Amino acid sequence: MWSSGAIALEKVGHRAPAESSNLTVVFVSTGLGREYALAFAERGASVVVNDLGGNAKGGGKSSAAADKVVEEIRAKGGKAVANYEAAEISALILRDRSFARTSDLDWDLIHRIHLRGSFLVTRAAWDHMKKQKFGRIIMTTSAAGIYGNFGQSNYSAAKLGLLGLANTLAIEGSKHNIYCNTIAPVAGSRLTETVMPPDLVASLKPEYVAPLVLWLCHEQCQENGGLFEVGAGWVGKLRWERSQGQIMRQKSRPMTPEAVRDQWDKICDFTDATKPTTIQGHVLSRVDAGGQVEAPPS
Amino acid sequence: MWSSGAIALEKVGHRAPAESSNLTVVFVSTGLGREYALAFAERGASVVVNDLGGNAKGGGKSSAAADKVVEEIRAKGGKAVANYEAAEISALILRDRSFARTSDLDWDLIHRIHLRGSFLVTRAAWDHMKKQKFGRIIMTTSAAGIYGNFGQSNYSAAKLGLLGLANTLAIEGSKHNIYCNTIAPVAGSRLTETVMPPDLVASLKPEYVAPLVLWLCHEQCQENGGLFEVGAGWVGKLRWERSQGQIMRQKSRPMTPEAVRDQWDKICDFTDATKPTTIQGHVLSRVDAGGQVEAPPS
Numbered sequence: 001m002w003s004s005g006a007i008a009l010e011k012v013g014h015r016a017p018a019e020s021s022n023l024t025v026v027f028v029s030t031g032l033g034r035e036y037a038l039a040f041a042e043r044g045a046s047v048v049v050n051d052l053g054g055n056a057k058g059g060g061k062s063s064a065a066a067d068k069v070v071e072e073i074r075a076k077g078g079k080a081v082a083n084y085e086a087a088e089i090s091a092l093i094l095r096d097r098s099f100a101r102t103s104d105l106d107w108d109l110i111h112r113i114h115l116r117g118s119f120l121v122t123r124a125a126w127d128h129m130k131k132q133k134f135g136r137i138i139m140t141t142s143a144a145g146i147y148g149n150f151g152q153s154n155y156s157a158a159k160l161g162l163l164g165l166a167n168t169l170a171i172e173g174s175k176h177n178i179y180c181n182t183i184a185p186v187a188g189s190r191l192t193e194t195v196m197p198p199d200l201v202a203s204l205k206p207e208y209v210a211p212l213v214l215w216l217c218h219e220q221c222q223e224n225g226g227l228f229e230v231g232a233g234w235v236g237k238l239r240w241e242r243s244q245g246q247i248m249r250q251k252s253r254p255m256t257p258e259a260v261r262d263q264w265d266k267i268c269d270f271t272d273a274t275k276p277t278t279i280q281g282h283v284l285s286r287v288d289a290g291g292q293v294e295a296p297p298s
Numbered sequence: 299m300w301s302s303g304a305i306a307l308e309k310v311g312h313r314a315p316a317e318s319s320n321l322t323v324v325f326v327s328t329g330l331g332r333e334y335a336l337a338f339a340e341r342g343a344s345v346v347v348n349d350l351g352g353n354a355k356g357g358g359k360s361s362a363a364a365d366k367v368v369e370e371i372r373a374k375g376g377k378a379v380a381n382y383e384a385a386e387i388s389a390l391i392l393r394d395r396s397f398a399r400t401s402d403l404d405w406d407l408i409h410r411i412h413l414r415g416s417f418l419v420t421r422a423a424w425d426h427m428k429k430q431k432f433g434r435i436i437m438t439t440s441a442a443g444i445y446g447n448f449g450q451s452n453y454s455a456a457k458l459g460l461l462g463l464a465n466t467l468a469i470e471g472s473k474h475n476i477y478c479n480t481i482a483p484v485a486g487s488r489l490t491e492t493v494m495p496p497d498l499v500a501s502l503k504p505e506y507v508a509p510l511v512l513w514l515c516h517e518q519c520q521e522n523g524g525l526f527e528v529g530a531g532w533v534g535k536l537r538w539e540r541s542q543g544q545i546m547r548q549k550s551r552p553m554t555p556e557a558v559r560d561q562w563d564k565i566c567d568f569t570d571a572t573k574p575t576t577i578q579g580h581v582l583s584r585v586d587a588g589g590q591v592e593a594p595p596s
């Protein structure tokens with residue numbers, strides 16, 4: 001059941017529809033959002049389509065984009081309403097620049113739309129999710145954030161910030177049955193269209209991303225705090241791998257940069273690497289209560 | 299040589315000292331920053347100590363913090379000046395709240411200081427680094443961002459945003475011999491002091507973090523785009539691990555959420571996992587120019 005009491009938000013409006021507990025909500029637009037809306041509506045969910053209808057650089061405004069999706073859903077017998085108000089919402093705009101030429105505005109706009117917008121809309125839905133003891137949140141990061149991408153310092157920072165937010169939401173939500181996962185999609189959109197050959201865009205349909213989002217929003221899905229790459233019909237998962245590292249501190253001698261240099265290969269050697277998942281597995285786990293550094297776990 | 303033409307910035311002031319190309323600069327404060335300043339100065343670098351001297355929640359202002367470190371450095375025969383101006387700088391403040399109670403201000407302050415501040419100061423130094431064909435940037439993230447931490451949705455988002463920024467700077471800087479690495483330190487500070495037993499704080503001296511920063515700032519160090527956990531004399535490295543994943547798309551049939559559910563174990567199976575490091579290794583690498591999904595690399 002996707003339609004009972006689920007709030008799926010890839011993009012959730014500033015004002016969460018907290019009235020009904022029997023509502024699946026996806027506040028969406030064009031591109032991936034449109035696809036999610038259609039897929040959820042097809043499964044009986046009530047959908048709020050939320051789009052400012054601006055251009056890809058964050059300027060302008062129009063209600064046409066949202067209206068079109070609402071009509072499409074209704075024509076198929078689905079339930080949908082439009083909303084054009086939410087000024088800050090997780091949505092795609094880009095302002096690519098080499099780092100030196102990234103203006104304060106290039107930075108701020110991207111951060112407001114992608115990161116602050118996602119914070120605001122998720123917070124608006126949070127209490128409702130807690131009350132109904134169910135919530136599924138999907139944050140949309142990007143390979144540009146995970147690996148870096150030339151000319152996208154603003155976007156990569158905002159997008160990986162979303163993963164940081166998701167990491168904490170997964171922890172805070174867990175006991176309320178609110179799960180938060182993150183996807184890094186690749187899909188043809190009005191932005192990728194301009195840089196990819198048409199046959200590639202065709203294989204990167206949003207329809208090949210939406211099924212992952214739907215599954216992650218399902219009440220049976222127990223995945224929480226995960227990061228997934230998805231596109232062209234393929235889905236894979238990412239996690240951290242940590243080297244055993246090296247203890248550089250020696251009894252009654254100061255630790256030196258030269259020691260770090262000399263041990264560099266060892267520090268960066270991923271033989272017998274571990275897969276840390278929580279902050280408890282951080283450096284502190286190697287320090288016992290008496291303040292002694294333990295041998296790294298093997 | 300650390301002192302010739304290096305700009306090491308864990309925290310670099312808004313106004314980069316672009317005048318001299320023969321200057322190691324660390325704009326710093328108390329805690330870790332103080333330790334870096336001392337260590338660089340000891341090696342002959344000119345140091346700018348930059349601190350607003352506010353309290354741990356981001357309020358107040360005082361010149362005492364910066365002055366004290368400058369005096370300390372000069373007393374040892376080192377070169378240092380103080381700067382109290384830069385209002386936005388990478389520095390530590392915390393405003394921990396459960397997610398529902400995180401106010402817009404809690405969010406904005408943390409993002410301005412940790413993320414936007416680091417952007418501004420790095421951009422200010424960038425052209426200078428390009429011109430002198432040398433730069434080393436150290437971003438300071440946190441385990442709270444990497445793994446999530448209860449009550450730190452604002453901080454974890456901002457801190458992992460820094461890693462996203464670093465990922466792109468590593469790419470853009472590389473051909474100019476500007477390298478950017480990220481550390482997740484654990485060190486006793488005025489903030490950790492309040493939550494850790496004293497003997498633990500003692501073992502988490504900033505002196506056990508600084509040597510890594512110094513090495514990463516060295517002109518011989520060729521590390522770029524790395525992420526390191528460091529504390530208590532231990533240093534380890536993190537990287538991404540990616541599952542082989544699963545192709546869910548079938549000829550002339552729509553991809554469904556049910557298919558994703560049924561293949562979930564396979565998607566999350568890390569047998570024969572790869573270690574992706576660039577955006578080129580993303581989903582797109584699995585799609586050839588003809589738009590066909592390739593078998594995952596083995």
Ligand SMILES: NC(=O)c1ccc[n+]([C@@H]2O[C@H](COP(=O)([O-])OP(=O)(O)OC[C@H]3O[C@@H](n4cnc5c(N)ncnc54)[C@H](O)[C@@H]3O)[C@@H](O)[C@H]2O)c1
Nearest residue numbers: 029030031032051052053054089091092142185186187189
């Ligand atoms: N398409 C990809 O390959 C790809 C890759 C990585 C990440 N993403 C992420 O996926 C998400 C969806 O991207 P898409 O490809 O569907 O983009 P898209 O351009 O097709 O759709 C973005 C929509 O957001 C709307 N929008 C922009 N600013 C808005 C605002 N302030 N308020 C309300 N609506 C606003 C636009 O009107 C547009 O309809 C984005 O977060 C994007 O960063 C996409």
Ligand SMILES: NC(=O)c1ccc[n+]([C@@H]2O[C@H](COP(=O)([O-])OP(=O)(O)OC[C@H]3O[C@@H](n4cnc5c(N)ncnc54)[C@H](O)[C@@H]3O)[C@@H](O)[C@H]2O)c1
Nearest residue numbers: 327328329330349350351352387389390440483484485487
């Ligand atoms: N100490 C740890 O265990 C730890 C763990 C993870 C990350 N970090 C990160 O390491 C960095 C240093 O932390 P620390 O432990 O040395 O903290 P600290 O509290 O000892 O020092 C922080 C300094 O920043 C200054 N500051 C605050 N706001 C400022 C502003 N707007 N402009 C200029 N100066 C300002 C303060 O006056 C203070 O001197 C921070 O980025 C922090 O997030 C620390």
